Amino acid sequence: MNVVLNGDVLPEEAICLSPNDRAFQYGDGLFETLRYEQNEVRFWPDHYDRVTRGMDALALRLPPRFDRDLVLPQIHKLLHLNGLTQQTARIKLQVWRQPGGLYTPTSFQTNFLITARSGSAFAVTEKTAVGFFDAVRLSPSPVSAYKTLNALPYVLAGIARQKQQADDMILLDTHGHLSECIASNLFWLIGNQLITPSPDSGCIEGILRRQLIRLAPQHGLTVHQGLFLPDVLTKADSVFCTNVSGIQWIRQIGETIFDESPQNRLQPVFAEL
Numbered sequence: 485m486n487v488v489l490n491g492d493v494l495p496e497e498a499i500c501l502s503p504n505d506r507a508f509q510y511g512d513g514l515f516e517t518l519r520y521e522q523n524e525v526r527f528w529p530d531h532y533d534r535v536t537r538g539m540d541a542l543a544l545r546l547p548p549r550f551d552r553d554l555v556l557p558q559i560h561k562l563l564h565l566n567g568l569t570q571q572t573a574r575i576k577l578q579v580w581r582q583p584g585g586l587y588t589p590t591s592f593q594t595n596f597l598i599t600a601r602s603g604s605a606f607a608v609t610e611k612t613a614v615g616f617f618d619a620v621r622l623s624p625s626p627v628s629a630y631k632t633l634n635a636l637p638y639v640l641a642g643i644a645r646q647k648q649q650a651d652d653m654i655l656l657d658t659h660g661h662l663s664e665c666i667a668s669n670l671f672w673l674i675g676n677q678l679i680t681p682s683p684d685s686g687c688i689e690g691i692l693r694r695q696l697i698r699l700a701p702q703h704g705l706t707v708h709q710g711l712f713l714p715d716v717l718t719k720a721d722s723v724f725c726t727n728v729s730g731i732q733w734i735r736q737i738g739e740t741i742f743d744e745s746p747q748n749r750l751q752p753v754f755a756e757l
Contacts, residue, residue, distance in 0.1 A: 486565045488558050488598040491549035493565065499597070504583040511634035512589065513580025514538045518559075519728045520573040521606060525559055526728075526757075528552075530691050535579060538630030539594065544581055547594045555598075562600050574603030574728075580633060606757060607730040608747055611651035614665070614737050616714060617641040621658040622686030629689040641666045652725065654714070654737070657685045661711040668725035668732065669693040672717060673746060679720075682709040692726040692757060699753045722746045731757075 506512040532552045578597045584590035620637045641653045664687040678700045722744040723734040
């Protein structure tokens with residue numbers, strides 16, 4: 485497989501990690517996961533907007549050949565070289581600070597890497613049982629809305645999920661409010677209200693989250709963002725989570741069972757994703 489490193493196409497095996505690499509040493513960078521489907525990199529302007537805002541938050545300079553209209557052709561070229569243009573693909577875009585310094589960096593210059601693999605088509609699936617993870621709490625910060633290379637809360641939540649034999653875990657903020665799932669944003673429906681934790685909970689501002697918030701009012705739904713304690717979910721008609729792979733309907737959280745699929749009310753919205 486080929487990759488793109490700083491605008492140059494290279495075989496994957498040619499990529500070598502320096503011991504001084506700041507992504508390795510400090511997690512000093514960001515990433516985006518994108519979906520290519522039906523000959524389109526879905527929601528590319530939104531992904532580019534988020535990663536560049538994240539770079540600004542981390543004081544990372546835009547590298548050469550990283551303009552929005554230059555990166556997209558590089559992605560399409562990589563998809564072609566890797567034989568992925570006629571199928572669904574999963575693309576990962578990573579940006580990180582160049583070497584120099586310890587905790588205090590000596591450079592604001594940035595590397596970027598693009599990889600592309602075969603992926604699964606966007607779909608609505610089910611999660612049978614979901615639990616709560618509160619051993620490590622999330623908190624809002626200037627970087628909490630972005631996908632940083634430091635993902636330890638989600639790694640530990642994933643380990644807890646395995647131990648509990650659950651399909652996913654819901655993470656909480658430092659005050660016990662609902663935040664997000666391990667790799668997806670959390671939503672629930674009460675009547676014609678679509679409700680989701682706000683970024684003040686420390687959740688990532690997901691790209692699918694952004695689309696749902698934008699599209700739902702066009703289909704008769706009122707969107708509410710805020711800080712909510714876990715017991716609010718007992719009043720929900722349906723609960724689901726969203727990420728680049730699709731929509732995951734949550735059937736059970738603790739002792740509460742949700743029999744209503746979100747597709748019953750949101751199918752016109754899902755069709756645009």
